[in-house]
Amino acid sequence: MGEKLLNKSDIGKLINELGKEYSIYAATNDKQGNIIFDKIEKAEDILLDYLNSKIPPKSVLFPKVETLFEYEIKDDDIEITNPKDLYEKRIIFGIRPCDAYSFQLFENFFGYGQFKDELFKTKKENTILFGIGCNLPRQTCFCTSVEGHPHKKDDVDVFLVDLGDKYLVESISEKGKNIVQKLSWLSNTTEADIQKAKELSKLAEESMSTKIDIKKVIKIFQENFDNPIWDDISMSCIGCGSCTLLCPTCHCFDVIDENDPMSKKGRRIRLWDTCQSSIYTLETSGHNPRPNKVQRFRNRILHKFCYYPTNYDLIGCVGCGRCINICPVNNDLRNIFNSILKIEKKEEVKVV
Amino acid sequence: MVIEEENQNIEQLIRELARKLLEEKQVDVIIGYAKGTVPLSSAPIVIDKVEDVDKLIWNNLCYINLAKYLVPRIPQFTDPEKGDLKVGIVSKGCVGRALIHLSVEQQLDLNNIKIIGIPCNGIINRKKIEKEIGEREILELSVSGDNIVVKGRDFEQTLPFDEYENELCKVCKVKSPPTIADICIGECLENPVIMDDFTDVADFDSKTPDEKWEYVKSLLEPCTRCYACREACPMCYCNLCFVDQNKPVWFGKTTELSDIIIFHLIRALHMAGRCVACGACSSVCPMGIDLTFITRSLEKIAKERYGFTSGIDPKTLPPMMAFDMDDEQEFMLEED
């Protein structure tokens, strides 16, 4: 039996104990009251009953600004060193299943091909994920449509289910088992608790209000690259890129060198970048392969629902609904699916 | 009149005028607002058929400045055969101001545009509502009487409209677009005279530099550099923004505080005497950063120093496009 119980009043104790060995990252408020994942100093700062964070927890392992290496220019040599925080032992506490799944996608992508992104891999290896199931998914959530589930446990190391006044703690991976074993003071479960967790999982699944036939959507996307419908669905887009920056699966980055004006030191850093910006693909010669909003918009959607499935047989979306909530012009992904699904119907009519 | 009734009247006005324009073929397309799919939003929409007129709505969440869809950076209202299309644009005061200012800067031709003037009755501050409701999901938001009613799964909360209105809308003096002969229909202001005492920024002005710096720091800290503020701003139409320039690289692109502050400082500088105070930048910010203090201060500087209010008169040049021998220069260093 891998399950244990954790009283909500003991969260502080748990965090303090884990905090001795690991840095704890969890959802917390920033200065403007947004929920972000950040390093926790005090257990009281942790938020656990949040809907979902504004900035996805990718910011912990793939921060907005990440040092690739540091350098110091000397008289006839350059000294290059690896970034410092690579081997920091981290726990991401209270991550939602969708966001945990996004790490899986990151690992898949960054670990693909001849060159592997060792920075992310190393950080991920030193990280333990404590997931919490969503009992009340939002209206904009659609994880069940993209092969996810509000109580999906596969991608985390330890999985918690909120049972009201306590959490059911289930260790999933080896890493998770080891760490839960050390927490000997966790109490044992009863059959009723496990049963209740199962019920909650089922309830959560049933309360998902959006259901999309994603296989069909992918197929239509693959066949309709040149469809004029792209003009219509991208009409209202203002090209701001908040959808991509706040997407848990968007991994594109820009690389720049930053020098300390006061010394000969510097660092090469990578920053989150967005494919919605026109300079993203602008070549030095002035040629731009994706000069228009329509193309950039299409690239974003197809990258997740066409290129990703083609290359890795995975859907590049975890269904967190952040882009739906955040879009300033309310260009709702669900509407895009709906209008895309309509094209096929029209064509079928034509065939008949 | 209560807000709820006003909304209905405005909506009716928009639909009537839009129907008339389309039926009489005075315009080819109309840009307006449609109902959003999430509670705190509205969606810009383009219609070209009379049947679609009923999709146009008005509520207190129409925060996008529709003039953005006409700036040259996003050219889309052209037809291969007809050339430039005639566009009708649902205009609250700040949309009208943006259009007029853009024409002053020769970025668009007002003759291709029909301004459908409406008397805006204020926009709700989305961020303030989100903050108030906290981590509960908002499922529905409506205006009832003079109150905002927020409904969720197991709660219902009534909030007074006055308190949750955008700061900018509270002090707005140009609720309807200024009239320009021949291109305006609906409710427009004839020769508006703007009187503004800027009492709302007086408080901020009296702070010491360090206090201001601390305020700016904590305000801008969450910025992710997504540039939604820039993209939603009708005045930001440069082909290549200064932060994107790389010959030379002027300012850093990182999310370190100094780079963030510099970005907002320079953007504010570029908005000087041009900002039309629509508040779109604050409304669209995914991180809820309220840039009102910049907007208001820019208006104040332009008004107090040069007597200029942007987007009122298509014939007056904005302060940064003109100069005068007798400009005040009290900030110049002089011998004692």
Added chain:
Amino acid sequence: MSNPYIPLLTTVKSIVSENKVNDIKTIELKFKKEEDYKSFNYIPGQFAEISLIGKGECPIGIASSPTEEGSIKFTIKKMGEVTSGFHKCGIGDIVGVRGPCGNGWPMEEIKGKNIVVIGGGFAFSTLRSLILYVLDEKYRSDYKDVTVIYGNRDSSEVLYREILEEWEKRDDIKIVLTIDREEEGWTREVGFVAAIVKKVAPSPDNAVAVVCGPPIMIKTAVAELVNLGWKDEQILNSLEMRMKCGIGKCGRCNIGNKFVCVDGPVFSLAELKKLPNEY
């Protein structure tokens, strides 16, 4: 952990200015450590991410051939921050190199075939690498006739003059040089590359065409080849794309589901036809 973003360090060994206006230079780099050079195994058509530490990084095609031992060469046009930095470099300066990246010309698959090289402007660098490789004693017998069609805006822009002269002396390679507009003293062809392709009319029998140049040249020259009866599989293009990481992670160089930096930059016309027209 081996950090894939850390470059190998090299020093500038020589700098050659390639044209009259002096905005194209070929720099020769020597690896600081011998083992780095040994691990840097490349084939013609590949590129490397070269960087000036403190300025930035950019992807540049490798102009030298693996047969030229001891160093690697890059031909760089002065364009932005980084490339201008390279133009200010002196001998002995330190340059970072990551790579080789990309797939390169399919040297194995085109063995036993005639090779038609079509190049325009300073995109000729990776073609130089290819030609040198093919003409090298070790490999010459693997490939058949080589025809080179090389176009430029004007005569002062022709790169690698010395090596071109050497090639002209040989009888196993045919060189056709062209410039866009007539000029005094120019005795070679005049006209756009596509027109010259039509005039030269290379035979598609047992041959491959290797095309590299500005997008408009690729488009027109390829159309001419297709008119001459060339098949899509026989036409190889080397594409340009904006890149940052060069190793398929930063995302910006995708054409459909392919990344130019790892799946390209060399694509056959047949492959390109399957991809969206976003390049």
Added chain:
Amino acid sequence: MSDIQTKTDQSEKKEEWEPKIIAFLCNWCSYAGADLAGVSRIQYPANIRIVRVPCSGRVNPFFIIKSLLRGWDGVVVSGCHPGDCHYISGNLVARRRFTFLKELLNLFGIEPDRVTFMWSSASEGDRFATLIKKATNMIKKIGPNKKFEKTW
């Protein structure tokens, strides 16, 4: 630039802190004025490093902000008196620009005294020296520019 800074950094520890000030001087008036001050042996603080620009209208606010970002403690911009501009109205255009810049620096809480604008003609060597003295003292009063420092 960084050389100068490292040098002054070292001296900072030993002696009293001296500000580093970058001055953009217009070619026709202020630069000549500075020259005159030098030729006439009028003493003025050695804290300024001069950048000669064709006209005060050439001074993009970017220059000023970038200087602050790079760690300069103060910026001085000097041009011809209104009406005397070699290009007729360059300094008048500049004046409007500086008005807004000054107001915005103030708004963001960056000490407005760090950035100084002044007029000084080719014949006013002593005025130039006096104003530079005044500006230097003002900047000394505020202290070092630390607001834009990044963590290294």
